[in-house]
Amino acid sequence: MGPEVEPVAADIALPKRVDVAVIGGGIIGISTALYLNAKGLTVALCEKGHIAGEQSSRNWGWVRVMGRDMRELRLMIESMKLWRSIDRTLGIETGFNQCGILYMTNDDRTLEQYHEWLVRARSEAGEAFDTQEVDAKRIAALLPGASIRYKGGIHTPGDARAEPQKAVPAIANALRKRGVMILTPCAVRGLETSAGRVSAVVTEHGTISCSAAVVAGGAWTRYFCGNLGVDLPQLLVRGSVLRTEPLDGGPTCSALADTFGYRKRADGGYTIADGFTTQMDLTPDAFRLFFKYVEALKSQLGSLKIGIGRRFIEELRRPRRWPLDRPTVFEAVRTLDPKPIDSYVDSGLREFVRAFPRLSGARVAQRWAGYIDVTPDAIPVISGVERIPGLYIGTGFSGHGFGIGLGAGKLMADLVANDMPLVEPYAFRLNRFSDGSKVIVEAGF
Template identity: 40%
Template sequence: MAPKIAPVQTSPGIPASTAVVVIGGGIVGLTAALTLAERGIPVVVLEKGRIAGEQSSRNLGWIRKMGRSAPDVPMSVASDRLWAEMPERVSADVGYRQAGIMYLARTEVEMAMHEGWLQSVRDLSLDSRLLTPSEIDRLVPGGRDDWAGGIHTPSDGRAEPTLASSAIAAAAMRHGAIIVENCAVRTLALTGGKVSGVVTEKGEIRCDNVLLAGGLWSRRFLGNLGVSLPTLPLICSVIRTAPMDGPTEIAVGGPDFSFRKRADGGFTITQRGGLGAPLMLDHLLIGRRYLPALRSQRHFLRISLGKDFFSDLALPRRWKGKGISPFERVRTMDPPTDEGLNAEAMHNLTAAWPVFEKAVIEDAWAGMMDITPDSLPVIGPVKGVPGLTIASGFSGHGFGTSPAAGQLAADLVTGASPIVDPAPYSLDRF
């Protein structure tokens, strides 16, 4: 079952022309659209299903700098500031709370990983610090696990995925953006090799620039244009509990569970040590690029070969603008919840903090993430297709960095001074 997002009244039809078309109504595309609209630039967002219907509403809601590679930290720092300003910016509560995030280690090997990361960002002025077992007990009381230690970043935080995208979309429309749901973009219209518009299932829209923020669908869209974007899918299964008293406002990630307080009083819980990895044709085509990451993270992956392979195989990889596209065949990617992983999460969590034995599970869902070989997104122009910019491949981190990522994408589309250095996110790095 998909989480229920706050409804937004979008536009029923498409305009004949605009300055920028954003393909994809997830939180990054919506934030880019809000930025453009605030600058007085006409923008249209086209979503094949419902806004935030896929990973933008299904993620854990964490907003963190901790654990990110050094080149990605400036994006996270900028997003912290923008998240803090978001309620006033969109005139709505998005659930943002700067309550901190903590990672836990059971072994000295795990602790050494946290120490190594802290050393790698020592020059970036973060407030992250290592924790002793007694400090963990003080910050998150009531536990009974024997921790080797942990790491804590008090300035990290959280927001609500079911509120944020809707609030951002509503604000963008108040500034003049047009958002159209259930309108798939089939392909680009090109004139002299440059973007001149988009071909949708409802007709063509003329424009000078296109921002592709299609999440896990971006690889297929670009493939139809002869452009390779290396992303592979991973699935995270999530639990939502009823409101309950918990041990802390801090979001906590253990080796094999995580939990964070929700604005509704419940908790969002997942098996942090397990992700679904359904094999698909793309694993054969580009899987070798992921071998370095696989060697270090294979114990996290629950690899399977089943109906996902054949469902993906049935979707075309080449099509024309006049024909039905894959994006019309699958309006919303809604993977089944892995009940086994969720059961593991609850078992591991209750063993560590017995208060969660009282938890009442009210909902569960799964979301499919688009993962790049280095887990950094691609944000920047697509060489060979003037007028096309991409913002995809967020590898499960898109919600937390979306304010700065969306603004960076808008900066690059319009030639404005970028909010952060875009070099780490170039498609050319692959």
């Protein structure tokens, strides 16, 4: 079972009409609804399962500028500003805590990559963030009780953490008080168009007329868009995580080493994972999209494991097109809840305890896994769809979505409202995968 998520009260009656329908109740959908509402637009958000039921509650909970792809950097800097004020603005508690994040290593090549990233990032963003290179002495001071002496790394005091199981539900509950309709469980089966433009969303409970629809369905987005004739390249990788029971002492700074990553939780425990290892289950889409992902696969050699299992047959059997007047897979599968790979999380815990031996009494409270939606270039799509006016897509955050989610939602709201965008959105356009642009995968970390 996935982590327990704070409940969100649901609206029951469908509205006849809204300005914008948002499809998906994760961090991207909820943030988009938040900033559309702030612009005075009427919004209904439809979620087939429950709010933050999939990857938005299953991630590490990091809110970081450090290590971002240069194409994401300015958007993340803006997102960090929004995180710093969200609790006060909405009168909620997301668990946001500016704890700092540290990357440390004993590998010279990795240290070189950190240095190269910092040089580029300072050129791109100037003094907008506070990352510094750190030596062994400084790392030891940041990690009291560590038994391993790390050669060096980079540290960003301004980076933070939040609580994935409570942040998105807290925003959703605040939105309901502001008049945004939160419809759950309410699967959207598809869209209706009039004169080529979006005119309505068709849900399992009826039709909602609208002028625009934002698809922020995470792992489901490619499948949903396929029924509209929109080719969105997106594959899923499975990340596995555990949390411990509360522990006394231990580091408060979140950190990533070569073999594990962690953050201190608000409940006193730790969220821990193998730092880099994920698994991609072979599916029909993996073969269909193989050549689009060649560069991404090259960049992930050694950390991305390939497996085949039940998902191949399940997805092979799914219809690729469907009518809107009958139940769909969205009603049949309310929440994706993949099984964690115990060997991965056990390895992360073992390495964490090796680094912090006085925490050797750590007891596992829960393990879980989630599907991370990944694009060929590992940066998101935040874009309108040219051939279907009124249709917008926000997906493919490639494991970086929780921290950047508020900024991504505000950028999406700007695009829908045709306002001045928060940042230049060109890098996030959907048609970059079909207009002949070269797929560039940065050596992210």
